[in-house]
Amino acid sequence: MSLRELARVVQTSEVTVRRDVRALEAEGLLDRRHGGAVLPGGFTRESGFPQKSHLATAEKTAIADLAANFVEEGEAIVVGAGTTTQELARRLARVPGLTVVTNSLLVAQALAHANRVEVVMTGGTLRGSNYALVGSGAEQSLQGLRVSRAFLSGSGLTAERGLSTSNMLSASVDRALVQAAAEVVVLADHTKLGTDTMFQTVPTDVITRLVTDEPPVHDDRAHTELQALADQGVQIAVAGATGSPGGDEVPARRQQRALPGPRRGQVPGGAPGLRSAAAVLGEQGAERERARVADLRRR
Numbered sequence: 001m002s003l004r005e006l007a008r009v010v011q012t013s014e015v016t017v018r019r020d021v022r023a024l025e026a027e028g029l030l031d032r033r034h035g036g037a038v039l040p041g042g043f044t045r046e047s048g049f050p051q052k053s054h055l056a057t058a059e060k061t062a063i064a065d066l067a068a069n070f071v072e073e074g075e076a077i078v079v080g081a082g083t084t085t086q087e088l089a090r091r092l093a094r095v096p097g098l099t100v101v102t103n104s105l106l107v108a109q110a111l112a113h114a115n116r117v118e119v120v121m122t123g124g125t126l127r128g129s130n131y132a133l134v135g136s137g138a139e140q141s142l143q144g145l146r147v148s149r150a151f152l153s154g155s156g157l158t159a160e161r162g163l164s165t166s167n168m169l170s171a172s173v174d175r176a177l178v179q180a181a182a183e184v185v186v187l188a189d190h191t192k193l194g195t196d197t198m199f200q201t202v203p204t205d206v207i208t209r210l211v212t213d214e215p216p217v218h219d220d221r222a223h224t225e226l227q228a229l230a231d232q233g234v235q236i237a238v239a240g241a242t243g244s245p246g247g248d249e250v251p252a253r254r255q256q257r258a259l260p261g262p263r264r265g266q267v268p269g270g271a272p273g274l275r276s277a278a279a280v281l282g283e284q285g286a287e288r289e290r291a292r293v294a295d296l297r298r299r
Contacts, residue, residue, distance in 0.1 A: 002036040026129045059189040059213040062239035064088040067151060067187055067211045070237075073097050075148050078177045079107050081132035081170065082153030084187040086110055093117060101147060101180070103138050103173055105131040127169065134169035142176040150181035152202060156195030157188045157210070159228030163202040171199035183208040190215035193222040209235040 001009075007017045021037045024030045030037045064087035071077060074097035079085050081104035089107040092098060093114035102108055103122040111119045124138030152174055154163040163186050165171045178184055184207050193215065210229060215222035230236050 060084045060087050066239040078150045080152040084153045103133040138173045139176045145180040149183040150177050151185045153187045155197040162204040164197040164200050166197045171201045174201040185209045190222045193225040207234050211237045
């Protein structure tokens with residue numbers, strides 16, 4: 001509906017309707033369009049920051065704990081917008097000599113008092129629903145930039161399309177962040193695995209590493225998607241929801257040294273104790289089968 005039509009229906013001014021529409025978009029209840037608004041749904045559905053901040057909080061904390069260990073002193077990185085990347089930023093405040101380029105006000109706020117971290121913000125237009133700078137100003141400020149790796153989140157992740165999001169402007173900036181990085185690290189909890197949304201941001205073959213949590217035993221969709229991502233060469237780092245670094249993998253510092261390389265998806269045989277994603281997923285599949293058999297016996 002147009003703003004004019006909305007104002008007529010609710011019998012108020014277009015100025016008031018425009019303010020209300022912004023508030024409703026921030027809560028994920030509708031999507032703003034030029035001169036109006038549409039109901040969210042399907043591929044266009046996106047929750048606002050208040051809703052996202054309360055979803056999978058333990059998983060996001062565990063993912064951030066593990067992902068922070070892939071950052072070394074003195075690095076230059078880019079960090080995209082999102083509640084999981086915000087958690088990551090809180091942990092990066094302790095990394096000396098770090099330079100963080102971001103379009104996220106939440107990431108910048110988390111690092112604002114980190115004396116040993118330099119924060120560089122893009123330009124752009126503020127998108128209130130996720131506190132991110134978007135638009136041509138943000139994209140132009142990233143031209144010519146080169147950093148070691150990008151840490152990104154999104155609305156969904158599939159082996160077929162990679163990382164995706166529900167907003168066109170956010171997707172465009174995320175693609176610019178990816179272009180600036182030598183490696184791409186995706187942070188996605190298990191609820192996003194197998195979910196596909198409207199705008200692709202990072203194709204699967206560009207993703208270097210996925211940091212996620214261990215899906216529930218009976219979440220077949222997430223387990224299948226993890227296996228498919230591993231088959232396409234994405235390195236999988238699984239964090240325990242309890243916050244234990246490394247989860248089903250080796251400790252993250254050790255894992256980074258063992259899995260740095262340009263040959264994505266391969267685990268060097270000489271790294272003691274290192275288990276490939278395929279091995280981890282195989283054990284998880286066996287655990288699911290044992291649980292199924294035990295359930296049948298109880299019946």
